[in-house]
Amino acid sequence: MEAVIGVLGLLFVLFVVLGGYAVVKAVGAASRGVDRTITQARRTVEDHTLRAKSFAQPGAAGELAQLRLRLRTSMRATQDALHAGVAQDESLKESLGLFERLSAHGHELDDELRRLESEPDRVRLAERLPGLRERTVRVIDSADSLRWAALDRAQRFADDDLDSLSAQIDVEAGALRHWTTEPRPAGRTEPTASPWPKTPHGSGPETPSASSAGSPHASGAEERTRPAITPTGPRPTYPWQKKPRPESTT
Structure with missing residues (x-):
């Protein structure tokens, strides 16, 4: 009895611990989701603010806002492309590592532009603006180069896979239409007229006799009327086929 009580107590403690762990994980996931939402909203507000400043403020201040907007847009697009591609292409890990190093320069440049x-x-x-413009262009060009290389690589893989699939489908289609590639047997020609000669009236029936039923002409006619492919069982049905309507009993 004491052993049963001990086991039940252990199970109860285990359930409590597992329940607490599940609650902590759920709270952490919800917190991360809220943080991502807040971060995305902050980025959207900052982008709209920079876009407004680039049009509203003349001179160096407006150009600074435009440089920040271009830098942020390029870096974010490259980051999304690399993170999406590395899940399917392991070779992009090295490119992702290079982008992380480039991101350090991008964050430093963005902070300087903001100040x-x-x-x-x-x-x-105005004196420092040419140097800042050159640095921004270099970072943007590097980010764009990584992004477009990753996109071109993914497109090339997709094209190669599609070419291979198309070739396999062509082979399968040719195998399904095997009768179009079979050579015609030598010496066999299609008759241009009725194989049965006409007889004068009163000399006999115009139809072939019973003894001629087993002749080569008769067997050839039967072969031509026989279906090319005889199904070995009931035909399969597919979900896109319409069901036949029941016959009306009225």
């Missing part, structure tokens, strides 16, 4: 947006010395800002 300079509030720089009161417009003359000093």
Whole structure:
């Protein structure tokens, strides 16, 4: 009895621990989902703000906002493309590692551009703008190069797979139409007229006699009327076929 009580107590403790673990995991997943939603909303607001500044503010301030917007858009698109492709292509791990190193430069550049947006010395800002523009273009070009290389690689794999599949389908289609490629037997020609000669009236019936039923002409006619493929069992039905309507009893 004591052993049964001990086992039940152990099971109860085990269920409590598992339930607590499940609750913690669910709370963590919900928290991560909320964080992703907040981050996405913040990014959207910042992008709209930068787009408005690039049109509304003239001079260096507007160009800084435009550079930040281009940088963020390119880096985010490359990150999404690499993360989506590495799940199917293991060779993209090295490209992803290079992008992470590039991201460090991108974050540093974005922080510097953001600080300079509030720089009161417009003359000093105009002097630094060419160098910032060159750095931004280099980072964007590197990100675009990685992204388009990954996309081209995925497209090439898809094209190769489609070519191989098309070739296999052509072979299968040819095998299904085997009768179109079989050579005609030598010496066999199709008759151009009725094989039975006409007889004068009163000299006998115009139809072949019973003794001629087993002649080569008769067997050839039977072969021509025989179906090319005889099904070995009931024909299969497919989900896209319509069911026949029942006959009306009225």
